[in-house]
Amino acid sequence: MKYKKSHKKSNIYIKNPDKCYSPETIRKTNMLNSNKHVPMDILAKENRLKNILLKSIPLVLVLIAVSSIIFFIKPATTGYSVITEESNFTDNIGLIVNENSDYTWNLENEGLLKSVKLNGEVKNSGTVKIYLEHENNTYLIFDNKKLKESDLEGITGFVVIVDEIEVEITGNLTADEEAIINSIITNINETKDDVEIEIETEDNETKTEVTGNLTAEQTALIDSLTAILDVRDDEEIIKIKIKSEFLEIEVPDEEEEESDDEESNEEIDDNLINDTINTTEPLNETVVNETIEDISVNKINIALGYKQDSIYDANDDGRENIDGVIDLTVENTEFDWQVDEKNLCTRWDTFSVENEENILACYGSSRCCSFVDLSSVRPDWNEPLYSTYGQYGAGLNNIISAQVLYVDYNLSLQVPYSEIYYSEWKNLSAEFYKDFVRFEDACLESCILPNLNSSSYKLIFEIDNSSLILDSITYRVLIDKKINNPPxxxxxxxxxxxxxxxxxxxxxxxxxxxxxxxxxxxxxxxxxxxxxxxxxxxxxxxxxxxxxxxxxxxxxxxxxxxxxxxxxxxxxxxxxxxxxxxxxxxxxxxxxx
Missing domain, CATH: 2.60.40.10 (Immunoglobulins)
Known part of the structure; x- marks a missing residue:
């Protein structure tokens, strides 16, 4: 009877279009509730709710599991932030090198090596080259023959090229891009071309401007760099500027200097005499008639030379290191009459080539020196001049001139007379050089490196008849820096x-x-x-x-x-x-x- 009753109600609900119970739903409802007197409408709703819950259980379980994983794993997440930044460091080395050798440089601060520069002193003689070696690749860092002209005192007889290459980079470059820039710089160093290159990328467009004449190889390198920058998939603005300037300074050798002695003597004669004692004619105007005849007869033949057999300037070549002494003398000067040496004086002029200034000093008779408006600084006219760096304004390159004078006069009304004679001017060079030349931030092919990745590198020293003091190495690296997150x-x-x-x-x-x-x-x-x-x-x-x-x-x-x-x-x-x-x-x- 219960089955029929339920069956009848089922038929009713099936015919009712407002109810959404399928025959299968009603059949299951009757089977599950065969012993319960519950209206079919409620039973069907309950059954539909159960189906919804059964279908939802797997999704709920997944959500619970994911939530649990997120909740429990969160404290163990190593979610620290890492940023990559460029940092400059200096490692103190304190190495003295006198021969070909190697040195293993262990970086105190590891990272991707982007630049290496050297600081120290190098002896002025011989040749010194320093290379950086990494994975069978070598990069020339230092060559003492390519130091700036201001650091090459005392080296004569060739053309010195003062080189300067300025490199400015904005933005982060890839290893390939940096390698190409390094090749461009190396090539410019070899060709000694004055060029200016500007490359800029913005809004996925690369612009290149070049001033000066480029070689075919330089043009190809720039084209390669531009092509790489064109295909970058980021929107970072890159700006690259390379500017080179090479000046040629001709340094005369000793033979050229000697050939120009007579010409320079005439110039110095004119300039220095005019500066100090007007001219010879005004001097003669103060002399009485009979004295004028004597002036035409009595002569002073000056003999200026480097002091022989002294402890100073052993080679007698007028070249000494910056702490040395160059001694010059006029002791072999000849007079064609019986001279009274108490009336003699020597006027010394030290002309600094780099400063273009001269300072006068007078040795000998005070009366003689005062005649040319100078004070006597040494009592004897034939005492050597001991020239040192800085004395009487001496610089690194100097021309030292000398003139010997004889001055004797009496201006009294009873027996007035005047005997004034002087030699021509003679000059010699006096050059001072530094035994060791200081260099800072020296880099040739290592100014920009292609992100070398190692904790140590080999430095190769090639030294011929010279010596090197390597004080420190300045370098730039890319470092991954961990940023701590607070609790x-x-x-x-x-x-x-x-x-x-x-x-x-x-x-x-x-x-x-x-x-x-x-x-x-x-x-x-x-x-x-x-x-x-x-x-x-x-x-x-x-x-x-x-x-x-x-x-x-x-x-x-x-x-x-x-x-x-x-x-x-x-x-x-x-x-x-x-x-x-x-x-x-x-x-x-x-x-x-």
Whole structure:
């Protein structure tokens, strides 16, 4: 009977278009509820809800699983931030090298090597080359023959090329791009061309401007660089500027200097005599007639030379290091009459070529020196001039001239006379050079390197009749720098309450975590109402001095670098409830109330 009854109701519902129960749904409903007197409408709805829940269970389980994974794994995530930045460092070396040798340079700060420059001193003689070697590739860092002209004192008889290549780069370049730029610089160094190259990329467009004449190889390198920049898939703005300037300075050799002696003598004669004693004619105007005849007869033949057989300037060539002495003398000067040496003086002129300045000094008779408006600085006219760097304005390259004078006169009215004779000017060179030349930030092929990746490199020294002091190495590297993330608050603290005679435990790991999984050190706001004992991540709160009432506090977490504080939460300490005798629980007290 129940089956028929249900069957009838089923037929009714099937015919009702407003109800959405399929025959299969109704059949299952009848089977599952065969012993229950429940209306078909309710049973069908319940069955449909069960189907929905059954279909939803797998999705819910997945969501729960994912949520659990995210929740529990989050503290162990190594989510620290890493940035790549360029840094400059200097490693002190303190190496003295006198022969061909190798040196292993261990970087104190490792990273992708982008540039290497050397600092130190090199002896002025011989040749010195230094290479950087990495994986069978060598890069020329230093060549003493390519130092600037200002550092090549005392080297004569060739053309010195003063070279300067300025490189400015904005933006991050790839290893290939840096390698091409390095090749361009090397090629320009070889050809000694004055060029200016500007390359700029912006809005996926590369613009190139060139001033000066490029070789075919330089043009090909620039075209290759432009092609690589054109296909970059980032939007970074790249600006590259390379500017070279080479000046030729001709340094005369000794033979050329000697051939020009007569010409330079005439120039110096004119200039220096005009500066100091007007001209010879004004001198003769002050002499009486009979003295003029003597001037035409008596002559001084000056003999200027480097002092022979002295401890100074052993080669007698007028070249000494910057701490040395060059001695010059006029002691072999000849006179064609019986001269009274107490009336003689020698006027020395030191002309600094680089400073284009001269300073005069007079040796010998005070009366003779004062006649040409100078004071006598040495008593003897034939005392050697000991020229040193800096004395009388001497620079690195100097022309030292000398003139010998004889001055004797009496201006009294009784027996007036005047005997004044002087030699022509003669000059010799005096050159000072540095035994060791200082160099800073020296780099040739190592100014820009293609991101070499090693913790150590070999320096190769090729030295011929010279010496080197390598003070330090300045280099630029790309370094991955770890950025520490501060601890994070997982959730806010809720207000808590506990009885004065009880304690309250809090697991602080439920509230704080660290992205790098660093060990956290916890602390808390101290007040006079609550005692807090910390053991690892567990905080135990108790009432202090039987305090009851409401107070506030917060906790902090520190990862040894950064600290984070929680929210401020309320702590309520309640008065403990004492049960009356016969009461077994708080329910009994409530019931009494």
């Amino acid at each position: 994070l608050l997982r959730k806010n603290f809720s207000d808590i309450s506990f009885s004065r005679d009880k304690k309250h435990e809090i697991n602080l790991n439920d509230y704080f975590y660290d992205l790098e999984n660093d060990n956290l050190t916890f602390n808390y706001y101290k007040n006079s109402s609550i005692n807090v004992s910390l053991e690892n991540e567990i905080a135990v709160l108790t009432s202090d001095n039987d305090f009851t009432g409401t107070t506030y506090m917060f906790f902090t977490a520190n990862d040894s670098v950064n600290t984070i504080a929680s929210d401020v939460f309320k702590v309520e300490v309640k008065v403990p409830i004492k049960l009356v005798k016969g009461m077994k629980s708080l329910r009994d007290l409530i019931d009494l109330g």
